[in-house]
Amino acid sequence: MISSSFEGFRYHKPLPNFYKVENPKNPKNEISEDLLNDFSELVLKYNFSGLSYSKLSDEFKHEFNTDFDNVIIIKFLMGDNLIKMEKSREKCMLMDDEFQDYGVHVYEFADFLREKGFKADLIHPLADDLSMRAVALQSNDCVITRSNMCLFKDGITVGFFMIHTSIENLPFKSENDMCWVEDFCSTCGVCIDRCPENAFDENEKFQRKLCTAHREGCNDCLLRCPFYRRGYDKVKKRYDRMVKR
Ligand code: SF4
Ligand code: SF4
Numbered sequence: 001m002i003s004s005s006f007e008g009f010r011y012h013k014p015l016p017n018f019y020k021v022e023n024p025k026n027p028k029n030e031i032s033e034d035l036l037n038d039f040s041e042l043v044l045k046y047n048f049s050g051l052s053y054s055k056l057s058d059e060f061k062h063e064f065n066t067d068f069d070n071v072i073i074i075k076f077l078m079g080d081n082l083i084k085m086e087k088s089r090e091k092c093m094l095m096d097d098e099f100q101d102y103g104v105h106v107y108e109f110a111d112f113l114r115e116k117g118f119k120a121d122l123i124h125p126l127a128d129d130l131s132m133r134a135v136a137l138q139s140n141d142c143v144i145t146r147s148n149m150c151l152f153k154d155g156i157t158v159g160f161f162m163i164h165t166s167i168e169n170l171p172f173k174s175e176n177d178m179c180w181v182e183d184f185c186s187t188c189g190v191c192i193d194r195c196p197e198n199a200f201d202e203n204e205k206f207q208r209k210l211c212t213a214h215r216e217g218c219n220d221c222l223l224r225c226p227f228y229r230r231g232y233d234k235v236k237k238r239y240d241r242m243v244k245r
Contacts, residue, residue, distance in 0.1 A: 018107040019114070027119035027166035035116060036170075042112055046105045048076045049154045053170040054138035054162075064130050068164040071123070071135055074109060076102045078157040083219050091217035099125075099159060106161040119166035135162060140176035147191035147221045148206040151181060156227040184239045191221035 031039075040051055054071040061067070079098055085091045106122050113120035125132065133150055136142050142152045152158045192200045197218070199210035212218040222228050226235045 018104065019111060020107075021111040021114040023114055023119045023121070024117050028117040029166045029168040031116075031118065031167045031169060039109070039112060043074055043109060046102070048074055048102065048105075049158065050075050052136070052139040052141040052152065053172050054135050055170075055172040056135070056138055060134065060138055064134070066130060070165050070167055070170055071138070072163045072165060072167075072170065073136060073139055073141075074106060074161045074163065075152060075154055075158045076160070077155050078159050080157075083157055083222065085217070087212070087217040087219070089216070092214070095217065102159070103161055106163065110163050113163070113165060113167070120163050121165075123162040123164055125161065132160070132162065136160065140173040141178075143176065143178045143181045145181060145191075145225070145227065146185035146189070146204070146206065147195075147225060148208065148211070149222065149225070149227075151178070151227055151232070153178070153232045155232070156222065156225060180236070180239055184235065184242075187242070188226065190224050190226070194224050195221055 043051060052073040052075065054073060056066065056069050056071065061069070078095070082091065082095055082098060085094070103125070110120040110122055123130065123132070123135070133144065136150055137144070142150050142158075145151050145156065149156050150158065150160075189204070192204055195211075197210050197212055199207050199212075201207055226238075230238075
């Protein structure tokens with residue numbers, strides 16, 4: 001059970017410690033397929049959408065001054081009812097609650113791995129010195145869209161948590177087959193046209209400071225984005241037809 005004094009990831013307090021299992025003294029670094037499947041089943045049991053895996057490059061570790069290599073990304077799809085809600089402070093708080101509801105399970109996932117003899121630590125979602133998105137991009141399993149959303153094939157409304165671990169033989173992807181999205185975005189531009197804050201500069205580059213997604217819960221561009229309305233696979237098919245013409 002998580003302590004009732006849990007105070008949250010996103011907004012204010014340092015991350016409390018909910019681990020029940022210590023990291024092993026001599027961690028193992030190879031996981032069997034069966035055990036990884038068991039881990040995946042545990043994650044899916046709590047309605048997460050799936051897992052991705054990042055192997056951090058030497059350049060990345062140097063840039064962010066990190067000393068770990070292997071990251072498990074635990075993904076969930078944000079609730080559609082919240083995404084469609086009018087922007088408001090209440091919406092932001094509800095999104096924060098949803099984030100926390102998922103987040104508390106991540107300690108259980110780390111404990112599962114620790115019990116099996118692996119080192120496993122949650123990366124703090126608000127770590128000052130590490131970009132979670134940069135870690136996510138190292139998975140070769142996502143891209144950043146023109147509207148600055150992190151798009152996985154699971155969906156464009158993916159939220160995620162991360163565990164770094166001693167496990168070396170995770171199914172890392174060495175190539176990203178989603179790079180076509182940048183080209184597709186260059187033909188679309190719906191997010192730029194529909195943004196009420198003009199959060200894009202004269203070169204149509206996203207301006208984080210002007211975007212009110214985090215402050216006010218704006219999702220206007222997301223609601224009109226083809227990746228949200230049609231899903232990844234349908235947009236990919238449309239793109240493939242476009243480039244064949
Ligand atoms: S609305 Fe269009 S340009 Fe903007 S992120 Fe979605 S696909 Fe890309
Ligand atoms: S979330 Fe809202 S403010 Fe931010 S880019 Fe999209 S439409 Fe603009």
